Amino acid sequence: MAVGDVTMPHMHVVNGVKIGSTEAYVRYPNRRDLVVFEFVEGSHVAGVFTQSAFAAAPVLVSKKHLAESAIRYLIINTGNANAATGQTGVINAQKTCTKLAELAGVESSQVLPFSTGVIGEQLPIERLLDGIQPALQDLKDDAWTEAAFGIMTTDTTPKGASEQFELDGVVYTMTGISKGAGMIRPNMATMLSFVATDAPISQSLVQTLLKTTVEQSFNRITIDGDTSTNDSCIFVATGQAGGVEISSEQDPRYSKILEILQRIMNRLAQLIVRDGEGATKFITVAVEGGENTQECCDVAYSIAHSPLIKTAVFASDPNWGRIVMAIGKAGVPQLDVSKVQVWLDDVQICRDGGAAADYTEEQGARVMAQAEMTIRVDLGRGTAKDTVYTCDLSYDYVKINADYRS
Incomplete structure (x- = not known):
């Protein structure tokens, strides 16, 4: 049982984000274990990843794609970490991106793959690939809670945070989910987190905001002192709520965005600790x-x-x-x-x-x-x-x- 208030809040829709999920039977039957995020064209995406020397295949592929392309899709599987799987693991992560890209009509480098679960076992790649089409067919804008369930492994509860706020007369939304309960320590942990806003933020500031807030949130938690192979945290700004783009830290709106993102990240990180494996305090x-x-x-x-x-x-x-x-x-x-x-x-x-x-x-x-x-x-x-x-x-x-x- 998780400690304290771990209530899943009302998850506000983020304009420009759609989410779908399905049962792909990656490891366990009768549960959603494959999640796809779709971002509107023009979204700005930033990421931070594990510092483990044994970084998982999806981490390697995601870092490469993030440096190359404007990201449009994320795909996350649970039950298998695709870590310590050698070149075969990298090929399988790339196959996942290629299949999704073909179905969605984008370049494979515009897809970021994520995996979490058992280390050292190859992905059941055919089952995973077969699950992509159903996940895409399930895309909708109000599926944040379903996604929070879909990325769980040993978690006992889904983890989410969401806020709406106003800047210069425009109402914006920031919503995010995370997963993690064990193999948790900074830099980062066996955790995945995905946060999005419809505020207009430049690409460089999206990365700055993410790195700044992760340092005081996900990099300040520990459950067992073990750093994972798969840790990833993604922050997306779709810009779909309108307004002038925030492109400088001197913009008076920047401090408000930073404050809210830090609060969201803190909540998501602390929810992981509250749901630590076997935790009672x-x-x-x-x-x-x-x-x-x-x-x-x-x-x-x-x-x-x-x-x-x-x-x-x-x-x-x-x-x-x-x-x-x-x-x-x-x-x-x-x-x-x-x-x-x-x-x-x-x-x-x-x-x-x-x-x-x-x-x-x-x-x-x-x-x-x-x-x-x-x-x-x-x-x-x-x-x-x-x-x-x-x-x-x-x-x-x-x-x-x-x-x-x-």
Whole structure:
């Protein structure tokens, strides 16, 4: 069960975007597992992808196509990652693009393929190809929720965010979906996310907006510390709602677009953590007082990745020594531990590097028992700060991943 409010909102239609899906039986029967996005001609598309050296075949093909052409279609399959599949995997990703392009009347380089699922197995390519026509025949503008279901793997709930807003008297929409529940850590994670707006934004700014907002959202989450082979995040601006194109960061409308996109990305990223495999608790790790952002992130991730801390949170055990252990191994140069402070929500557990004199075990246990909590650290050496989001590590995480291929 996901933690907290994971309600799927009303998903506003984005002018210039159509979505179709079908049951292609990529791995599992009787579920939608093939999704196609169609973008109106003239849309501006940007992407960021995994930094894994074992990047999946669809990632390689998508990066190539994105650099070559004006993108018109996305195709996403679940159940099979098409990763660690060698040249055959690349050929199959290209075949997928070619078949869709032939049916849609575009160039194959105008199609971006995405896959998620089991690594190291070849795609059931014929079943996938046979599913493209039904998916195209299903295209409609109000299918965001269906698409959110269609890209799920071990997710227990679909993930979406959507807002409407006004700029200079014109009403615009921004809507997005994501998937992911395990093999999640920054740069990016076993996650896919697709966000679109009908606001008119130049190609260069679409890429800038995406990179900026991903850094503080999808690159600030971790479930198990494992970076996937298939991570991809796409942002599209169709421009179909009208208005003058936003082509400069100095445009007064840019800051509003950035604010809304950051909120959408934050929501989609945090939904992934809330739906972490086996998760029972949502944890915010906030680190302040650093000399720079990097050391704040290093400490936050050291805490968020620690299986000892994550299992203690699962058990509601306020074993705060594990937190200072994680701070100590984060590699902060010449850290003066006598200046370090640590809180669980509003309860200070560590003061000036040692146990807070007024701290009691009952106070810590009260916070640890909550479904949502914050671990806050002040390093006492500067003004930098940053935040990472994670979840606990439960029995069910082991069960889900032990049974993943069965």
